[in-house]
Amino acid sequence: xxLDFLPWLILLLPLAAAAGITLFxxxxxxxxxxxxxxxxxxxxxxxxxxxxxxxxxxAAETRVTWLDIGDLQIDFGLRLDALSLLxxxxxxxxxxxxxxxxxxxLREDAGQSRYFAGLSLFTFSMLGIVLANNFLMLFVCWExxxxxxxxxxxxxxxxxxxxxxxKKAFLTNRLGDFGFLLGILLxxxxxxxxxxxxxxxxxxxxxxxxxxxxxxVGLLIFCGAVGKSAQFPLHxxxxxxxxxxxxxxxLIHAATMVAAGVYLLCRVFFLLDLPGSHxxxxxxxxxxxxxxxxxxxxxxxxxxxxxxxxxxxxxxGYMVMAVGVAAPTPAMYHLTTHxxxxxxxFLGAGSVICALHHEQNIWKMGGVLWxxxxxGVTFLLATLALCGVPPFSGFFSKDEILAATLTGPHSSxxxxxxxxxxxxxxxxxxxxxxxxxILGMPRADAASQAKESPRVMTLPLLALxxxxxxxxxxxxxxxxxxxxxxxxxxxxxxxxxxxxxxxxVGLLLAIRLYGGVKTDPLPEKLGQLATLLxxxxxxxxxxxxxxxxxxxxxxxxxDLIDRWVxxxxxxxxxxxxxxxxxxxxxxxxxxxxHTYAVLLVLGVAVVLYFVIxx
Amino acid sequence: xxxxLEHYLVVSALLFCxxxxxxxxxxxxxxxxxxxxxxxxxxxxxxxxFSRFTHHLNxxxxxFFIITVAAAEVAVGLALIVALYRKRQTANVDDLILLxx
Numbered sequence: 001x002x003l004d005f006l007p008w009l010i011l012l013l014p015l016a017a018a019a020g021i022t023l024f025x026x027x028x029x030x031x032x033x034x035x036x037x038x039x040x041x042x043x044x045x046x047x048x049x050x051x052x053x054x055x056x057x058x059a060a061e062t063r064v065t066w067l068d069i070g071d072l073q074i075d076f077g078l079r080l081d082a083l084s085l086l087x088x089x090x091x092x093x094x095x096x097x098x099x100x101x102x103x104x105x106l107r108e109d110a111g112q113s114r115y116f117a118g119l120s121l122f123t124f125s126m127l128g129i130v131l132a133n134n135f136l137m138l139f140v141c142w143e144x145x146x147x148x149x150x151x152x153x154x155x156x157x158x159x160x161x162x163x164x165x166x167k168k169a170f171l172t173n174r175l176g177d178f179g180f181l182l183g184i185l186l187x188x189x190x191x192x193x194x195x196x197x198x199x200x201x202x203x204x205x206x207x208x209x210x211x212x213x214x215x216x217v218g219l220l221i222f223c224g225a226v227g228k229s230a231q232f233p234l235h236x237x238x239x240x241x242x243x244x245x246x247x248x249x250x251l252i253h254a255a256t257m258v259a260a261g262v263y264l265l266c267r268v269f270f271l272l273d274l275p276g277s278h279x280x281x282x283x284x285x286x287x288x289x290x291x292x293x294x295x296x297x298x299x300x301x302x303x304x305x306x307x308x309x310x311x312x313x314x315x316x317g318y319m320v321m322a323v324g325v326a327a328p329t330p331a332m333y334h335l336t337t338h339x340x341x342x343x344x345x346f347l348g349a350g351s352v353i354c355a356l357h358h359e360q361n362i363w364k365m366g367g368v369l370w371x372x373x374x375x376g377v378t379f380l381l382a383t384l385a386l387c388g389v390p391p392f393s394g395f396f397s398k399d400e401i402l403a404a405t406l407t408g409p410h411s412s413x414x415x416x417x418x419x420x421x422x423x424x425x426x427x428x429x430x431x432x433x434x435x436x437x438i439l440g441m442p443r444a445d446a447a448s449q450a451k452e453s454p455r456v457m458t459l460p461l462l463a464l465x466x467x468x469x470x471x472x473x474x475x476x477x478x479x480x481x482x483x484x485x486x487x488x489x490x491x492x493x494x495x496x497x498x499x500x501x502x503x504x505v506g507l508l509l510a511i512r513l514y515g516g517v518k519t520d521p522l523p524e525k526l527g528q529l530a531t532l533l534x535x536x537x538x539x540x541x542x543x544x545x546x547x548x549x550x551x552x553x554x555x556x557x558x559d560l561i562d563r564w565v566x567x568x569x570x571x572x573x574x575x576x577x578x579x580x581x582x583x584x585x586x587x588x589x590x591x592x593x594h595t596y597a598v599l600l601v602l603g604v605a606v607v608l609y610f611v612i613x614x
Numbered sequence: 615x616x617x618x619l620e621h622y623l624v625v626s627a628l629l630f631c632x633x634x635x636x637x638x639x640x641x642x643x644x645x646x647x648x649x650x651x652x653x654x655x656x657x658x659x660x661x662x663x664f665s666r667f668t669h670h671l672n673x674x675x676x677x678f679f680i681i682t683v684a685a686a687e688v689a690v691g692l693a694l695i696v697a698l699y700r701k702r703q704t705a706n707v708d709d710l711i712l713l714x715x
Binding site for chain 1: 634637638646707708710711712
């Protein structure tokens with residue numbers, strides 16, 4: 001492997017930018033932005049250079065020892081293989097477009113420096129996850145990603161909703177990470193190593209090492225992915241995370257961070273696919289349920305970013321489901337294409353929101369395509385890619401997943417039916433959004449006076465439109481398959497036809513229901529069901545009434561114990577006794593010389609008695 | 615009757631106890647001070663007696679030191695007592711209880 005210092009540089013440049021901004025250029029918005037954008041562009045360029053020199057199939061590592069305790073040696077190591085290098089390209093590539101776009105989106109915001117520092121910190125942590133060669137380093141970066149996501153969701157912290165959303169995201173993620181940490185400990189306790197390569201080797205020698213714990217370890221690791229990739233039942237934080245600035249939603253909550261969970265599952269796939277383990281079945285069904293629920297919730301949302309957020313949830317469910325049917329290659333493929341077109345959708349939505357003076361309700365948009373041609377056209381292209389219309393990138397990756405559910409090693413006709421249903425829903429809600437907000441006539445004054453966004457925002461849109469269109473022809477699954485194992489999928493015509501029929505049905509439904517309407521016709525037609533969907537199946541309320549309520553109760557009890565037992569009896573008791581003794585001893589300090597003298601003589605007498613007298 | 619070490623030590627102990635008694639019962643600061651000096655000299659007497667009867671000079675050297683230090687101490691102590699008397703118009707220890715908490 002040549003140029004083996006390059007990955008370190010790629011990893012550390014964004015960190016240097018974050019540190020530089022925080023330490024030196026906070027007052028200077030312009031320089032902060034340049035530093036951050038420069039760092040990610042350099043990282044992207046270096047990644048391209050590295051891949052150009054070494055190719056994708058390097059399968060190498062560079063490492064420095066971090067901890068050396070007894071039998072446990074932990075490195076800061078970078079693992080370079082097709083999986084991590086392709087992810088590296090995606091993260092730095094999509095990240096670059098979004099960094100540049102942010103410059104335009106936040107051009108009037110006073111906190112721009114803080115924003116770019118957060119974005120650079122996030123990029124560093126995400127690259128850390130991608131490159132990590134052991135569980136511990138991955139976990140550290142995993143948490144750092146959570147922290148930077150917290151900082152960026154709460155970027156407009158003066159808005160209570162944003163502050164709450166950032167807290168909710170962080171706490172929900174922590175819940176999943178707790179399971180993840182337990183999983184890591186279990187792996188270490190059983191196999192005595194945290195290094196991915198060694199783990200894979202040891203499991204290759206003794207596949208039954210976990211014995212009856214095989215399912216448990218898979219599910220604990222999956223807990224981390226449930227939190228980070230917002231799978232049911234921890235999906236509630238992602239829609240709320242849309243309170244952050246739109247480029248953040250695009251980068252973190254669509255393209256990269258939420259994909260980290262899927263990446264993790266693929267990275268440690270050898271831990272999930274153990275003999276006697278049922279983890280994959282659970283994973284497949286959790287993914288399927290998430291995809292379906294999120295798709296249903298998306299069809300009754302009115303906020304453009306929330307629709308996209310639920311769509312992201314649904315697509316993440318797809319990827320997780322693909323991992324669950326033992327098809328990590330299609331999962332990573334869909335992750336890659338999804339990163340392109342979902343980032344594009346979010347950036348397009350941001351462009352519209354910006355032009356409409358921060359209006360996010362789709363029923364107050366309309367006519368965007370005519371007023372903002374670049375935004376409108378790229379948004380349309382991304383929608384087609386997301387729905388899986390050939391020959392856009394989404395078609396290929398979605399087809400792979402459908403084929404995997406039908407003919408893969410863990411195929412299940414039920415999951416196939418579910419996946420097709422989700423595909424119908426995807427087309428339906430995306431075209432509902434497009435017909436209402438992008439096509440047609442302006443529905444409000446702001447929409448009729450919208451102007452195309454500046455070049456700094458439209459150029460990233462165009463840049464992302466290229467891979468959204470063409471990624472299907474780049475033989476990405478071949479590259480992933482090199483590492484994750486090729487799947488012998490029969491690309492049955494059934495899967496392809498089903499995916500095409502799903503698109504057509506969804507499209508026709510959307511046109512039939514939403515063509516030329518002024519208000520949403522669905523609530524009348526579906527009645528209570530529409531309210532249920534609009535209220536997200538009352539899951540937030542359910543959590544409020546159960547988990548959060550119980551937690552509050554527990555907290556109240558803990559507070560009482562702290563206040564009365566610990567602070568009251570123990571602390572006050574010690575302090576009170578000391579004070580009483582002090583008050584008593586104080587009486588001895590009479591200030592009278594004779595008293596002191598008598599006491600001194602008595603003391604000497606006692607000492608003499610003990611020294612001589614006995 | 616020859617005068618032995620015990621006799622000296624008894625005198626020394628009597629002197630010491632008298633001084634201690636003075637310190638404990640008298641109220642006048644000056645008298646207390648003189649009693650203290652008496653206790654010091656009781657110690658000196660004992661040291662000289664030991665030196666004489668053990669044929670070592672160590673005790674006498676020690677006494678020289680004590681006399682020197684006591685002289686310096688008397689100078690400072692008396693000055694303090696005079697200054698205190700000027701300020702408070704009394705040398706009675708029962709009135710000097712400023713250190714009381």
